[in-house]
Amino acid sequence: MGLVTGMCSLPASLDGRPKLLLIDGEWVPARSGRVFDSYNPSNGEVIARLAQGDKEDIDLAVAAARQAFQGPWSKFTPAQRQNVLLKLADLVEQNLGDLSLLDSVDMGAPIGHGLSDSAVETLRYYAGWATKIQGETVPNSNPGSFFSYTLKEPVGVVGAIIPWNAPLSSAIEKIAPVLTTGCTMILKPAEEAALSPLAIGELINQLDLPPGVINIVTGFGDTAGAALSEHADVDKVAFTGSSFTGQEIVRAAAGNLKRVSLELGGKSPDVIFADADLDAAVPGAGMAVFANSGQVCCAGTRVFVERPIYEEFVARVSAFADSLKVGNSLDPETQIGPIVSQVQLDRVTGYLEIGKSEGARTTAGGERLATGDLAKGYFVLPTVFADVNDDMRIAQEEIFGPVAAVLPFDSFEEVSMRSNKTQFGLGGGVWTRDVGKAHRMAAAINTGVVWVNTYLNFDPAMPFGGSKMSGWGNEMGQHSLDEYLNIKAVWINTGE
Numbered sequence: 367m368g369l370v371t372g373m374c375s376l377p378a379s380l381d382g383r384p385k386l387l388l389i390d391g392e393w394v395p396a397r398s399g400r401v402f403d404s405y406n407p408s409n410g411e412v413i414a415r416l417a418q419g420d421k422e423d424i425d426l427a428v429a430a431a432r433q434a435f436q437g438p439w440s441k442f443t444p445a446q447r448q449n450v451l452l453k454l455a456d457l458v459e460q461n462l463g464d465l466s467l468l469d470s471v472d473m474g475a476p477i478g479h480g481l482s483d484s485a486v487e488t489l490r491y492y493a494g495w496a497t498k499i500q501g502e503t504v505p506n507s508n509p510g511s512f513f514s515y516t517l518k519e520p521v522g523v524v525g526a527i528i529p530w531n532a533p534l535s536s537a538i539e540k541i542a543p544v545l546t547t548g549c550t551m552i553l554k555p556a557e558e559a560a561l562s563p564l565a566i567g568e569l570i571n572q573l574d575l576p577p578g579v580i581n582i583v584t585g586f587g588d589t590a591g592a593a594l595s596e597h598a599d600v601d602k603v604a605f606t607g608s609s610f611t612g613q614e615i616v617r618a619a620a621g622n623l624k625r626v627s628l629e630l631g632g633k634s635p636d637v638i639f640a641d642a643d644l645d646a647a648v649p650g651a652g653m654a655v656f657a658n659s660g661q662v663c664c665a666g667t668r669v670f671v672e673r674p675i676y677e678e679f680v681a682r683v684s685a686f687a688d689s690l691k692v693g694n695s696l697d698p699e700t701q702i703g704p705i706v707s708q709v710q711l712d713r714v715t716g717y718l719e720i721g722k723s724e725g726a727r728t729t730a731g732g733e734r735l736a737t738g739d740l741a742k743g744y745f746v747l748p749t750v751f752a753d754v755n756d757d758m759r760i761a762q763e764e765i766f767g768p769v770a771a772v773l774p775f776d777s778f779e780e781v782s783m784r785s786n787k788t789q790f791g792l793g794g795g796v797w798t799r800d801v802g803k804a805h806r807m808a809a810a811i812n813t814g815v816v817w818v819n820t821y822l823n824f825d826p827a828m829p830f831g832g833s834k835m836s837g838w839g840n841e842m843g844q845h846s847l848d849e850y851l852n853i854k855a856v857w858i859n860t861g862e
């Protein structure tokens with residue numbers, strides 16, 4: 367039976383017992399015996415205790431993953447791996463309600479907003495690829511008779527490090543390609559929100575998988591995360607998180623030159639031309655910033671608005687921000703939940719002060735919600751800063767909170783240039799009724815994804831990744847498989 371919060375019943379897995387690590391198919395405590403607290407950001411209460419994994423635990427998990435990679439898992443046929451993915455998809459689907467609740471209570475995603483809904487489709491999408499990983503027959507021009515072909519082979523043991531802003535879908539986005547390609551893994555969830563990844567571990571143990579294929583080690587970044595990214599027997603690190611930590615991981619990976627893929631931060635431009643349908647652009651560009659309280663890597667936080675509609679847009683998007691219902695993540699009416707933690711709250715409110723001191727005009731929000739019941743949680747009002755210029759810190763740095771910076775522009779050429787005046791290259795948006803302009807702007811924005819007259823659409827078949835400081839490589843889509851595969855060239859002498 368779950369706890370009753372007055373809004374939704376919490377999953378029975380929140381029974382007060384410390385959570386364990388999944389190593390070699392068994393749930394075990396950290397070798398050190400240490401645990402740490404996990405909080406509900408809607409009220410600051412401790413909801414679970416997690417095992418504080420460290421280097422020793424990572425070593426054990428890597429050894430188990432290596433053994434599984436070389437052992438029975440390597441004998442699984444593509445069709446068998448497909449079935450593993452399909453069965454896991456069914457289990458996730460059957461448990462999606464509880465898994466979504468865990469994300470809501472652990473990191474504050476509003477329960478009605480379906481943050482975790484993509485997990486099932488992601489698993490089913492990758493299941494289809496398990497039987498379609500193939501090399502090529504390559505004609506060669508060597509004298510003599512040689513038959514030459516390529517094989518695609520799993521890279522091996524993968525260390526996956528994920529953040530807290532979409533725990534279930536981030537975990538699935540790492541687990542799915544590992545199972546598809548025949549790799550094995552150690553998953554290191556974020557210390558702020560590890561409950562749904564751990565619940566996935568329970569489902570994985572219901573599959574007929576050899577032990578050690580998927581291991582889960584909770585713990586902190588500078589200990590467990592660092593041990594994983596520098597481990598000499600890990601073949602690849604797949605990381606999602608901040609650009610700063612991405613740089614740390616690249617340095618740590620240099621020891622054995624392991625492969626690295628990175629999904630990092632952003633400061634994405636969203637360009638509103640004067641001919642845009644404002645009835646669509648106002649809520650569209652608004653939610654591109656405020657969804658998940660702005661804790662979205664590709665949030666469209668630099669909103670460029672063409673001068674003739676600038677004041678109208680500022681007024682309307684500010685009214686839209688004011689209309690959003692901020693509240694407890696378990697309240698089905700809530701549109702904007704809390705910020706994940708006290709640390710992140712302090713970071714975001716720090717940027718609110720920076721914006722004001724830089725001279726931006728606050729037209730909505732601008733402060734923490736510090737009255738009534740919500741004062742115990744980490745709530746920030748959806749905020750609009752107008753009259754921002756490109757050099758302000760609030761226009762250049764990733765805030766990761768519900769904070770829009772709105773900047774006026776005068777011409778297509780100007781906004782093409784200014785939209786790329788950032789160290790990041792993740793997302794981008796264009797709002798216009800002119801189809802030619804839409805294509806020209808989509809081409810001009812130097813990012814991994816551009817949305818036109820929409821924002822924040824995702825599909826497992828569409829690649830997602832960034833340029834510049836936003837990352838290396840792609841997740842989702844066909845090409846993401848290459849991040850988990852090595853190509854082997856084979857030569858056969860067919861001469862007599």
Ligand code: NAI
Nearest residue numbers: 528529555556586587591592607608611630631663764766
């Ligand atoms: P972070 O990037 O430090 O944490 C993400 C993951 O990396 C966590 O699992 C953490 O334990 C791990 N980690 C931290 N240091 C590590 C290290 N030295 N070696 C290996 N793993 C390590 O992000 P954090 O501290 O939670 O948030 C700070 C800021 O980062 C946010 O305000 C936001 O701007 C950005 N961020 C961006 C995300 C995105 O998806 N673009 C996701 C999370 C944070």
Ligand code: MG
Nearest residue numbers: 404405472558
């Ligand atoms: Mg938490």
